[in-house]
Amino acid sequence: MKHRFYLLLMTVMALISAAFLYHYLNKPIKAKDFTQMSIYLTSDQEVPYVISDKKVINEVIKKINSSPKEDISKIIFEHGPDGRIIFKGNTTIYEVKVFSYGGNVVTEKYYIHSNLFNDLIEIFGKL
Incomplete structure (x- = not known):
């Protein structure tokens, strides 16, 4: 009986570890030490919107990673990110591409349905 309990415990721990590792490895943005976020839109002639509020930056990263x-x-x-x-x-330094007409994000591996620009408007409304 004791042996089965330990076997069950080890199996559960292995599954939890595997799930955590899988979740961590599939995050598009892994670093957490960002201090600045610059948003460049082609229509704005490459003049960036610069954000240095760490709370906002972390909210954006959380949104991208969880979408x-x-x-x-x-x-x-049909058309690439603009x-x-x-x-x-x-x-x-980490760069992602973004579609301005919806705010979805493109990384090296993923197309992320983040609807990011609507969320940025909400985030700025909270500040």
Whole structure:
């Protein structure tokens, strides 16, 4: 009986660890030390909107990481992204492409249904 309990406990721990690892590895943006976020839209002649509020940056990263994703290799775009978001930290820089007409994000691996710009409007409304 004691042996079965330990076996069950080890199995549950292994499953929890695997789920945590899978979730962490599938996050498009893994770093958390970003201090600046610059939003470039092609229609704005490359003049960025610069955000340095860490709370807002973390909210945007959380939204991107938690939104539904599709494998980018399975999608054919009629028009490509027309903007980009650059996250800058002390030692890291990470860039994603963005569609301004919906705010969905493109990374190296994923097309992310984030509806980001509507959420940015809500976030700025809270500040």
